[in-house]
Amino acid sequence: MPRSLWNGTVAFGAVAVPIKLYSAVEAKTVHFHEVHLEDGARIEHRTFCSKEDEEVPREEVVKGYELSNGRWVIVDKEEIDAAGGSRSRIIDVEHFVPVADIDPVHYAKAYFLGAREEGAAAYRLLHDALERTGRAAIGRFTFHQREYLVAIRAYERVLALHTMRFADELVAPGDLDVPRRARKPDAKEVKMAERLIDALHEPFTPGRLHDEYREAVLAAIEAKAKGEDLEPGPAPDTEPPDDLLAALRASLDDNKKPKARKKAKAKAKAKPKKAKAKA
């Protein structure tokens, strides 16, 4: 049984659903720790006072908020926690929205909700009703004294809770320095690109996908442990094509015979000059 992180109640109308919160993800990154090059010893992080140039015990470290005039307001943990509000055990559902309406940019962190014994029937009812309507419950959730906007939806046989990014936390294209848009591509090019998209279209098969970089890192660690030198692999070809249409056509041909990939690539590189006037 996984360990729960939090207990609380999802409330909508007069219905209360007692739940337990579980983490939904387990990153499989290879973790390193910092070591000193010379002697391989561990690196420790020590806190120093920048004024006295002396190490400071943890008890003397406080949290400060910098005001615009350069002055500081010291706030202790209890005071910060006070901003958590009064609903630290209750997720109030404000309304239900179609899951399909929620743009992926809003999803931040995912958790699973499990049923608690005393509310098993209510849990299952909420799950099944959300599944049938394709909707997510939108509410507020306080975790570690911090309030989040959340979406709760049916995922497999349980409920998933997603913390959500607020609209003002999102960066719009207008906030970026985007170069001038190129002119509309020719119909011929669009057609060719769409053919390529079609040719590469396949069902999403999650079971097949895993972190290959992680495996490569573990292999590199093993090689290094045996005293081997790590040779960098060949640098990838990142040159943009001179002739877009020719590159698309070559990609399509290439896709038909996947094993001839390298060859087609070389061909596409050799060809482009021809149609340059057109581009």
Added chain:
Amino acid sequence: MPRSLWTGALSFGLVNVPIALFSAARDLDVHFHQLHEPDGARIEVRRFCAKEDAEVPYEEIRHGYELDSGKQVVLTDADLEAVAPRRTRTIEIASFVDAEELDPILFDHPYWLVPTGEAEGPRRAYRLLTDAMEDAGRVALGRFVLRSKEYLVAVRPRDGLLALTTMLFPDEVRPTKDIDAGGRKPAKASLDQAVKLIEALGQDFDPTNYADEHRKRLRKVIKDKQKDRTIEAPEQDDEPEPPQDLMAALKASMKELAKAR
């Protein structure tokens, strides 16, 4: 203007498009700094060698990995770069899928991909890919390595640009089989009633309807503190009890809702 986090190439078949990656989320959290209480000076974190008990400059720090045997292997940034140069410099599109097939449980962080350089060719390739994906209504699936972690990524057109979402690998999502999924299948009448209530509380999702209330409260705490006001922790509300009679609770909720409107 936000700064780009990474530059490289988006590769699609044999077409490479030079791009820069920008975060599509900004951090608006209220941030605190660590201060030394007696003199109010900023705290600095310094790195020390545990053996020599001496401060270590950043250039002398490497990545250590402990093997099961207890033996330690030390890797450099260059070693990590060498592991998969292709993956660290290109976002390679491997296939195109239908957006509905990607479960939101996988979504991690949103980014924008912006074409780099003023040259006409790359910008045209970028525009072509954006337009063609828009027409086809598909999402590109690829992968790349950012800060020593490989991500599965979904690239899709949004507001005339390409939006990228990093995703977890499916095997990084925990299985749900050990989580208590509640009681037996509900009776049809209760399920119908619950669906009715959900539809009655239904709305379109409009993100501008929601503001970060916590951020506001935290700002108020700081302001109060600045004015030397006492900050009181709010009383916590009790959890409501689950209803004895679900059907009655659903019906009562509908009635309340009708009254409120």
